[in-house]
Amino acid sequence: MKILTLFSLFATYSSGNSINIEENAGQFFSSGHTNNWAVLVCTSRFWFNYRHVANTLSVYRSVKRLGIPDSHIVLMLADDMACNHRNPKPATVFSHKNMELNVYGDDVEVDYRGYEVTVENFLRVLTGRLPPSTPRSKRLLADDRSNILIYLTGHGGNGFLKFQDSEEISNVELADAFEQMWQKRRYNELLFIIDTCQGASMYERFYSPNLMALASSQVGEDSLSHQPDLAIGVHLMDRYTFYLLEFLEDIHPASKSNMNDLFKVCPKSQCVSTPGHRTDLFLRDPGSVLITDFFGSVRKIEITMETINLTDPIQQVELSPVNEELQIEKYSYADQLPVSEIIHQKPKQRDWHPPDGFILGLWTLILLVFFKTYGMKHLKHIF
Amino acid sequence: MAAPLTLLLIVAVTIRAALYRSSLADLISERVEVVSPLTAWKRVVEGLALLDLGVSPYSGDVFHETPLIIYLFHFLVDYAEITFMLADVITAVALYLTVKEYNKQVFRKQKYALEADRYPLDCLELIRSPKEMFYIPLKVAMFYLLNPFTILSCVAKSTCGLNNAVLSLFILSTVKGNVLLSAIFLSLATYQSIYPLTLCASALLYLMQRQYIPVNFRRASFWWFIVQYAFMYLGSLFVIVCLSFFLLGSWDFLPSVYGFILSVPDLTPNIGLFWYFFAEMFEHFRLFFLCVFQINVFFYTIPLSIKLKEHPVFLIFMQLAVISIFKSYPTVGDIALYMAFLPVWSHLHRFLRNIFLVCCVLLTCSALFPVLWHLWIYAGSANSNFYYAITLLFNVAQILLVSDYFYAFLRREHHLCYGLYLKRKDGSEATLVLK
Numbered sequence: 001m002k003i004l005t006l007f008s009l010f011a012t013y014s015s016g017n018s019i020n021i022e023e024n025a026g027q028f029f030s031s032g033h034t035n036n037w038a039v040l041v042c043t044s045r046f047w048f049n050y051r052h053v054a055n056t057l058s059v060y061r062s063v064k065r066l067g068i069p070d071s072h073i074v075l076m077l078a079d080d081m082a083c084n085h086r087n088p089k090p091a092t093v094f095s096h097k098n099m100e101l102n103v104y105g106d107d108v109e110v111d112y113r114g115y116e117v118t119v120e121n122f123l124r125v126l127t128g129r130l131p132p133s134t135p136r137s138k139r140l141l142a143d144d145r146s147n148i149l150i151y152l153t154g155h156g157g158n159g160f161l162k163f164q165d166s167e168e169i170s171n172v173e174l175a176d177a178f179e180q181m182w183q184k185r186r187y188n189e190l191l192f193i194i195d196t197c198q199g200a201s202m203y204e205r206f207y208s209p210n211l212m213a214l215a216s217s218q219v220g221e222d223s224l225s226h227q228p229d230l231a232i233g234v235h236l237m238d239r240y241t242f243y244l245l246e247f248l249e250d251i252h253p254a255s256k257s258n259m260n261d262l263f264k265v266c267p268k269s270q271c272v273s274t275p276g277h278r279t280d281l282f283l284r285d286p287g288s289v290l291i292t293d294f295f296g297s298v299r300k301i302e303i304t305m306e307t308i309n310l311t312d313p314i315q316q317v318e319l320s321p322v323n324e325e326l327q328i329e330k331y332s333y334a335d336q337l338p339v340s341e342i343i344h345q346k347p348k349q350r351d352w353h354p355p356d357g358f359i360l361g362l363w364t365l366i367l368l369v370f371f372k373t374y375g376m377k378h379l380k381h382i383f
Numbered sequence: 384m385a386a387p388l389t390l391l392l393i394v395a396v397t398i399r400a401a402l403y404r405s406s407l408a409d410l411i412s413e414r415v416e417v418v419s420p421l422t423a424w425k426r427v428v429e430g431l432a433l434l435d436l437g438v439s440p441y442s443g444d445v446f447h448e449t450p451l452i453i454y455l456f457h458f459l460v461d462y463a464e465i466t467f468m469l470a471d472v473i474t475a476v477a478l479y480l481t482v483k484e485y486n487k488q489v490f491r492k493q494k495y496a497l498e499a500d501r502y503p504l505d506c507l508e509l510i511r512s513p514k515e516m517f518y519i520p521l522k523v524a525m526f527y528l529l530n531p532f533t534i535l536s537c538v539a540k541s542t543c544g545l546n547n548a549v550l551s552l553f554i555l556s557t558v559k560g561n562v563l564l565s566a567i568f569l570s571l572a573t574y575q576s577i578y579p580l581t582l583c584a585s586a587l588l589y590l591m592q593r594q595y596i597p598v599n600f601r602r603a604s605f606w607w608f609i610v611q612y613a614f615m616y617l618g619s620l621f622v623i624v625c626l627s628f629f630l631l632g633s634w635d636f637l638p639s640v641y642g643f644i645l646s647v648p649d650l651t652p653n654i655g656l657f658w659y660f661f662a663e664m665f666e667h668f669r670l671f672f673l674c675v676f677q678i679n680v681f682f683y684t685i686p687l688s689i690k691l692k693e694h695p696v697f698l699i700f701m702q703l704a705v706i707s708i709f710k711s712y713p714t715v716g717d718i719a720l721y722m723a724f725l726p727v728w729s730h731l732h733r734f735l736r737n738i739f740l741v742c743c744v745l746l747t748c749s750a751l752f753p754v755l756w757h758l759w760i761y762a763g764s765a766n767s768n769f770y771y772a773i774t775l776l777f778n779v780a781q782i783l784l785v786s787d788y789f790y791a792f793l794r795r796e797h798h799l800c801y802g803l804y805l806k807r808k809d810g811s812e813a814t815l816v817l818k
């Protein structure tokens with residue numbers, strides 16, 4: 001009797017566990033990504049834009065701390081502040097006054113430095129259209145299961161971002177580059193953060209799916225810098241990135257904070273400008289997206305003794321299927337190799353046809369001229 | 384004569400087909416001497432593609448062909464090569480028949496003049512015999528079909544071949560004396576590019592002389608004929624333009640085609656005279672010089688028709704030459720058309736003075752065009768002045784050729800009136816000079 005109860009308890013426990021395992025397995029596949037990449041770009045040069053380099057290096061530091069390796073980070077810095085001859089503290093870049101945090105340690109790997117940070121190089125990195133001689137460290141080798149974090153900072157305006165004081169990238173170009181990435185299956189989900197003046201204008205034109213965007217200020221507002229350091233002589237960081245860094249310092253690889261917390265970073269009272277975000281192109285609910293999905297490279301590992309049958313479709317945890325069918329994905333990849341068209345060589349569809357009145361009129365005239373020239377005697381054979 | 388003509392046609396078609404299959408076809412269709420923004424095949428395909436996408440082909444500065452070309456190539460774009468070869472064949476056959484008819488007329492006139500004893504005795508060696516005139520039609524067809532300029536133009540699928548076909552059909556119908564067809568083909572040719580308007584005068588002169596209407600301003604029959612012809616010409620032009628409106632439902636084609644030809648906005652280098660001049664022009668003077676250049680094309684009509692009113696077919700030749708030299712976007716296909724007529728005046732060779740120089744210059748310039756283009760565009764060691772110099776020289780050589788034939792023709796006529804050995808009043812030998 002006792003054995004029976006024990007057995008039944010064990011059975012229920014194990015069946016309960018197996019249901020739990022199915023849910024956990026569902027959670028495993030809910031985010032859909034298997035690797036993380038980060039593209040961090042500072043677009044300004046000259047000593048007085050110290051804060052932009054500090055911004056980028058702070059985000060770099062956080063991202064590396066949370067697990068993304070250098071091989072998966074493309075860091076583009078337009079100027080070298082640590083070795084600038086105006087830097088009173090050489091080989092350092094500080095992000096906080098009182099020299100609390102040196103973000104330029106001895107393991108910073110800059111992939112594009114100085115004059116290599118151009119609009120063309122940035123777009124080529126994003127779309128992958130680099131010359132064959134480009135080394136791996138300078139390439140974004142993302143695939144369709146990559147979550148990519150893109151962070152831009154510098155001087156911007158309504159619809160453009162200034163690169164190196166000599167050229168600019170427009171929001172349309174950026175949106176088209178992301179569309180190219182989507183069509184070439186170069187990302188699973190993409191988080192775009194921009195810390196410039198009027199930064200929200202840069203994500204206005206996005207139209208590809210699975211993009212989430214954050215900006216430090218709305219159109220018409222300026223993003224302000226945080227605090228000057230009297231010893232170094234320049235502003236060290238921008239407000240938005242300063243509070244972002246503060247927020248990220250509390251994140252560790254196992255934390256469950258989600259994007260809604262990220263949207264609350266730097267409210268107007270602290271930032272003076274109004275940060276904005278855009279999630280309408282993103283398929284998942286931002287509340288279910290973990291910070292570490294983008295900022296870290298978290299390997300989900302859970303040890304279990306149960307077996308899971310993966311041939312059945314794993315139910316999405318948070319979606320309720322309609323009519324017992326899996327919800328069909330709203331977006332799909334464009335057919336990149338239309339084999340059926342190539343093999344069968346269907347004739348091209350001609351959509352335009354000349355109007356019937358035109359054809360009628362033209363041929364009537366031609367017939368009239370013909371009969372006038374060659375005499376009316378042919379007419380009686382027709383009528 | 385049908386058999387040699389057929390053989391010639393087969394040879395010509397074979398050459399063109401062989402060139403179509405080779406890799407030269409792509410190379411040739413990009414040469415600026417052979418295609419112009421008006422006639423390029425690439426632009427026709429682009430215009431049709433735009434139409435398939437639902438956009439008017441005249442939006443943007445791509446397509447400058449007339450709507451009838453759209454209609455024609457909507458159905459024939461897959462058979463474009465055959466179309467252009469057929470156009471060349473039609474042109475050659477039309478020229479052949481034209482010259483045959485013209486030879487008959489020349490010989491008939493000569494016979495009447497001989498019987499009326501109008502020729503002085505010492506110029507009998509200038510009289511033409513049927514034997515020497517027998518092979519001229521074949522030679523004309525050969526000159527047109529085997530001319531490297533025509534072959535290049537056909538392989539590049541330039542719509543100049545279609546223009547030439549319409550013009551040669553116009554000349555054929557004029558020479559045969561058919562007033563209605565002549566007016567219709569002339570209006571088609573004018574509809575395609577505005578310049579054949581100048582051929583009106585020569586057609587009128589020929590048709591009036593054929594119908595024995597005296598060319599005299601005071602005669603009512605003269606004006607009545609002009610009114611009839613003008614009515615037919617303008618009427619068919621109006622009908623064709625309205626029909627083109629109905630094809631696309633808009634008047635977009637008027638500024639795109641005619642505005643483009645007349646106002647020359649596209650300054651791509653070609654073998655003409657417009658591009659360099661207007662590239663350097665200040666905007667302030669642009670309109671003035673545009674008018675000057677365009678009037679230059681039409682200007683020679685009246686003086687030439689007055690001088691050559693007894694010889695309208697030669698007038699047609701001169702007008703064609705003037706059009707192809709001075710038009711806004713000339714290509715080598717236009718040159719090929721008037722050069723095809725040269726065998727008709729082969730009896731003038733004893734009076735030509737500059738023919739060696741002209742031939743050398745034309746050959747050299749034709750060879751230098753691609754060389755200097757390469758040096759300018761690809762090697763970067765020349766500039767546009769070099770290319771323009773060759774263009775200028777080429778056009779000067781053409782003008783020299785045409786004026787040389789003009790001189791020779793008039794000199795022969797003079798000799799036929801006044802004898803071959805001219806003497807001044809004191810008996811010493813004299814010679815004729817074209818002033």
